[in-house]
Amino acid sequence: MNTRIMVLALLSAMMIAYPLSAAGQEEGAGYLFGSKVISGDGEGRPLSPFPVVPDFAFVDAGVNGVFDLGDPVYLNMNPQDGMVSEGDIRLSTAFSRPGQMVRLGDRDLGYRLIRFGTSGFQPAELRYYDVNGDRSYGLEDPVYLDFNPGQVTPGDLRITGYLSYQPGSLVLDSDVDSGKQTRTLPGTLSFYNANGNVDSLGGAIFDRGDIVFIDTQFPFNAVTVNDVRLSA
Structure with missing residues (x-):
């Protein structure tokens, strides 16, 4: 069995095991992927920076040398390893x-x-669609991993939901948000150190149970309203 068939077979099996209707819900988790922090939702908890900044990457499931709708997207916590x-x-x-x-x-x-x-592939930026046109990021504004920065285009990844579209879904040409203008999302990636473990230098250790946030609001390094959860 060649590599393309093996990857596509794995993809099909895992899509059956994890249907879209369960998108974002980890077993036993209290929060959903792509949910935004609202008032009374744990704001003020400390957030820790990553010692190495994660990057966005994908698996070329079709082994065709391009990023397309069937390719899974990851936040790569160790950008140096080049693998899942x-x-x-x-x-x-x-x-x-x-x-x-x-x-x-x-x-x-x-x-x-x-x-x-890298290697001729499109960039990926966290951006938002300014729903009410106030030129300011708010709770109502959906967030995208935008592969054609400046506009929502087919293949962009929804980080938060929009209308009936689920977090984690890819934009299709016929979707109502396709073609919407996007703006740069302020902030950085950080995490809540749920178990409080640290290394020998006192730095927070990211591991299972910790929650990744897009830290979007001042004061940074703390959970605030409008921050977005990237893990559940």
Whole structure:
């Protein structure tokens, strides 16, 4: 069986195991992937920076040298390894529910990751659609991983939901948000150290149970209203 058939077979099996209707819901989790922090929703909890900034990458499931609708997208926590590894976060619905952390023994472990913005592949930026046109990011504004920065285009990944579209879904040409203008999302990636474990230098350790946030509001390094959860 060639590589293309093996990857597509794995993709089909995992889509059956993790249907879109369960998007973002990790077993036992209190929060959903793509949900925004609202008032009374744990704001004020400390957020820790990553010692190495994660990047956005994908598995070329079709082995065709391009990013297309069947390719799963990840937040690669160790950009130097170039593969799906323990601790990476799945962002799309292709291989499983978005927001899940990759664990030892998972079937996508070890697949080659291609970093967006390298080797001729399109860049990936976190951007938002300014629904009410006030030129300010708000709770009502959907967030995208935008592969054609400046406009929602087919293939862009919805980080938050919009209307009936689920977090983790990819934009299609016929979708109502296709063609909408996008603006740069302020902030950075950080995490809530749920179990409080630290390394020998006192730095927070990211591991299972910790929640990744897009930290969008001042004061940074703390959970605030409008921050977005990237793991569940």
